[in-house]
Amino acid sequence: MITVDHLTKTYRGVSAVDDVSFSAHPGRVTGFLGPNGAGKSTTMRIMLGLSPATSGTVEVLGGRYADLPNPGLEIGALLDASAQHVGRTGREILTIAARTMGQPTLRVTQMLSRVSLTEKEADRRVRHYSLGMRQRLGIATALIGDPAVLILDEPANGLDPAGIRWMRELLREYADQGGTVLLSSHLLHEIEVVADDLIVIGNGRIVAQGTKEELLSAAGTVVSCDDNTLLAAALSEAGIDASRSLRGALHVHAEPHHVGQVALAAGVALCELRSADSAGLEQLFLELTADSQRENGVSEGLVA
Numbered sequence: 273m274i275t276v277d278h279l280t281k282t283y284r285g286v287s288a289v290d291d292v293s294f295s296a297h298p299g300r301v302t303g304f305l306g307p308n309g310a311g312k313s314t315t316m317r318i319m320l321g322l323s324p325a326t327s328g329t330v331e332v333l334g335g336r337y338a339d340l341p342n343p344g345l346e347i348g349a350l351l352d353a354s355a356q357h358v359g360r361t362g363r364e365i366l367t368i369a370a371r372t373m374g375q376p377t378l379r380v381t382q383m384l385s386r387v388s389l390t391e392k393e394a395d396r397r398v399r400h401y402s403l404g405m406r407q408r409l410g411i412a413t414a415l416i417g418d419p420a421v422l423i424l425d426e427p428a429n430g431l432d433p434a435g436i437r438w439m440r441e442l443l444r445e446y447a448d449q450g451g452t453v454l455l456s457s458h459l460l461h462e463i464e465v466v467a468d469d470l471i472v473i474g475n476g477r478i479v480a481q482g483t484k485e486e487l488l489s490a491a492g493t494v495v496s497c498d499d500n501t502l503l504a505a506a507l508s509e510a511g512i513d514a515s516r517s518l519r520g521a522l523h524v525h526a527e528p529h530h531v532g533q534v535a536l537a538a539g540v541a542l543c544e545l546r547s548a549d550s551a552g553l554e555q556l557f558l559e560l561t562a563d564s565q566r567e568n569g570v571s572e573g574l575v576a
């Protein structure tokens with residue numbers, strides 16, 4: 273379990289993280305989503321005791337990271353796969369990690385196989401690794417202490433489609449066995465398949481959070497007919513805001529069933545009626561986060 277409570281971090285008066293609160297739960301993959309510079313890495317660095325908070329608290333497994341006697345046995349982290357010592361081999365890096373955590377060296381072989389790095393690749397120096405191989409090595413290092421919590425900052429960077437699929441399966445399996453996963457990304461489609469819960473951050477503030485299903489249903493309905501102005505008027509009369517459009521169609525925040533009933537009552541023959549699903553969530557994500565004005569970046573009904 274990770275609990276972030278009213279966390280704020282300012283750099284020379286400018287806030288990178290602004291009053292952020294959320295939780296990540298055991299048995300679930302929590303996606304931490306936001307564009308570049310939104311505050312994801314800063315939040316994760318504070319979680320791992322690498323940077324002090326200006327105010328607010330973060331608790332991982334009920335306490336502060338800095339107070340854990342052997343943190344790698346409880347929390348596995350990967351913040352920057354390119355920060356590994358390039359002069360060492362993958363096997364050396366894993367062996368040092370295992371020894372530091374008091375783990376048997378057998379774990380090294382087990383982790384190599386878990387992340388699909390071959391014995392030959394393990395004996396190569398990290399400077400000759402691709403970014404994808406470095407991500408795999410970073411994940412092996414995070415897992416070597418068999419922790420209950422995983423904190424991963426953009427772990428899909430540099431992975432090819434098969435690698436991304438492998439990562440999703442690994443994280444799903446880890447969460448299904450009771451682990452807590454916090455996974456950041458700036459790309460919705462990269463994490464929407466695996467995430468159970470989503471935290472959306474923009475300009476240092478949480479703009480939406482909830483289960484994936486809640487956010488997808490909040491993403492609304494796409495509806496259109498031959499005369500969308502007439503349809504929009506009928507919907508508006510029924511109290512449904514239809515001000516946004518998606519590829520010429522109307523995008524409304526209501527269930528398809530409800531929208532269909534309003535159209536029927538108004539005698540409007542529909543050409544299209546469907547749940548907006550991830551297309552709507554993607555649009556919502558862009559709207560919520562692209563806005564540079566913090567105070568405007570909030571969508572009603574989605575805010576925590």
Ligand SMILES: Nc1ncnc2c1ncn2[C@@H]1O[C@H](COP(=O)(O)OP(=O)(O)OP(=O)(O)O)[C@@H](O)[C@H]1O
Binds near residue numbers: 288
């Ligand atoms: N050490 C620092 N000094 C000053 N400003 C910083 C520092 N670290 C981060 N920032 C600023 O804080 C904000 C949040 O950065 P952060 O790296 O947390 O975002 P992010 O969501 O992880 O983005 P990315 O996806 O690009 O990694 C940015 O405006 C960044 O410039």
